[in-house]
Amino acid sequence: MKSLLVTLDKAGDFDEIVDVRTPLEFAEDHIPGAINAPVLSNEERVLVGTTYKQVSPFEGTRLGAALVARNIAHHLETTFADRPRNWRPLIYCWRGGKRSGSVTTLFNMIGWQARQLDGGYKSYRRATLDTLDTLPKTFTYIALVGPTGSGKTRLLSALNQAGAQTLDLEALASHRGSLLGAWAGVPQPSQKRFDTLLVSALRGFDPGQPVFVEAESRRIGSITLPLALLETFHRGACVEVRSSREDRATFLLHDYAHLFDHPEHLKEQLQKLIGLHSRERVTGWLGLVDENRRAELAGELIERHYDPAYARSSDQHFDQLPNALQLDFRPNDADVVEQAKALLAQLESRTLVAG
Structure with a gap:
């Protein structure tokens, strides 16, 4: 099988990347552009693991083989029914083991030029973490700093519409960053998925132009930002949004209208502030x-909670x-894009943004 193994740097040589892990594993994170063709369902994987541990490794392996064979047959009749004879897929599972090995072997027996990713998803994950240690440092950032409610996220969007490079970390994390920042009905991605999305976003930037980013602390909800990114934009130029x-x-x-429309949930969130503020x-x-x-x-929240928190943290981080250039921003006005263009002109005069 060694001749069928390829390393991650060869992924671009293939027609398609096929992730044969379970739907749950795929949803947690996957290689960009991959399709999911699971050889075990979520429930089947649990059943095989339980049988392996509680009955015997032999019975678990035999059950797994039967289920994998059945599911591969199903994919051949459906998912891959229209693939041409010269199709070249790259197959991967969790660590480049039996699941992807079985599919790769059978696909080659059919006549397709399939290859197995050496190390599987784990090799991709290691590469992602290595990239996040270095790639963020190759860009120059301009941080939008200001207290909650000043409209930093809206300004970031307006800057994007005005043609600037913007990194919207809150959009990637599906969270506004504050205690009340959860998006209504939208779960946050896993940390692994966020890291993949972040690398994809960074790779789309031109290192010769600055990247605007909203000031963030280390965590956005349940997501932790990579230190290389934080340290780099914390040292960079700032725009103070007022x-x-x-x-x-x-x-x-x-x-936060969605929170006010669900008062019981809002009250649950506010109760988490006991300790930072008096119970009274x-x-x-x-x-x-x-x-x-x-x-x-x-x-009340602006005066008693958000502004004191901003005063405590901003000087320490940036x-x-x-x-910083100070911008008097009107976040509720219709001309936010024009305000963003005016900001870019000011920054250009300071040579922070190339014309």
Whole structure:
């Protein structure tokens, strides 16, 4: 079988990449562009593992072989029924073992020029982590710094529309980054999936142009940002985004409308602030939720929670914050793209952005 093994750097030589792991494994993360053709379902993999441990390795292996053979036959009649004779697929499983080996062997017997990824998904995962140690350092970043509600995410989107390179970490993480930042009805990706998405995003950038990124701490919800990225953009240039308290409150009311529409969930989230704030204060906020006093609650959170947290953390994280260009941003206005273009012009005059 050694002649059928190829390393990850050869992946681009193939017509298609086929992930034969279970749907759950595939959903957690997979090589970009791969299709999923599982040789064991989620339930079948559990059954084989249980049989292997509780009955005997022989019985577990025999059961697995029968299930894999049946599922490969199904894929040949459906998923791969239209593949031409000269098709060249790259097959992988978790670590380049029996699942991908079985498919690769059978495909070659059919006449396809199939190859097995040496080391499987684990080799891809190691390569991803190695890339995240080095690739983020090859770019120059401009961080958008400012308190919650100032519209940094909206400005980042407007900069993208204005033609700038932007890295939207919150979009990749499916989370706004704050305690109340969970997206309604949208689970966060796994850490592995986030890392894959981040590498793909970084590889799309031109190192000769700066990348705008919103200021973030180490964690965005359940996701941890790679240190190489954090350390690089924390040392880079900053734009301090400033908005009026009224604009910020209005922005929060709009941005967190889904939370206000589900008061019990909002109260659960607010109760997590006990410890950072007194029980009495949090109880008062819960009362504002019960009374649907949204604007008052937004103002309280800005004044009592978000602004003090920003004051504590920003100076510690961003070396260039004292030299930051200050932008008076109106996040609720219709001309946010024009505001972004004006910012780019200001930065160009400072030679931070090439014209």
